[in-house]
Amino acid sequence: MxxxxxxxxxxxxxxxxxxxxxxxxxxxxxRAPNVVLILADDLDWADTTLYGHTRLYRTPNIQRLAARGVTFTRAYSASPLCSPTRSAATQNASVNDQAVATAA
Incomplete structure (x- = not known):
């Protein structure tokens, strides 16, 4: 047995x-998805040709990336200044938790 x-x-x-x-x-x-986050100082959504604005700049490479992927159309800025916003986005933390100056 x-x-x-x-x-x-x-x-x-x-x-x-x-x-x-x-x-x-x-x-x-x-495969894990590829994510491209473009952070630039003083770059407004109207400054690229991605959303139909061709008056100031031509951005064919951004258009090409968007055509092959997904675009992010709703955004929230952590601060009106660029440094705290960039720090919060790259470190996944609140502006209040960062040691980044928030005054100009």
């Missing part, structure tokens, strides 16, 4: 082992 239980246990291990070893392979094979 113990030998048959041992044989069943071995068969169970042989059946489950490939699932454990290779079951996560499909998760690892999934």
């Amino acid at each position: 113990p030998s048959s239980a041992l044989a069943i246990g071995r068969i169970g291990v042989l059946l489950v082992a490939p699932l454990v070893l290779f079951g996560g392979a499909s998760l690892a094979a999934a």
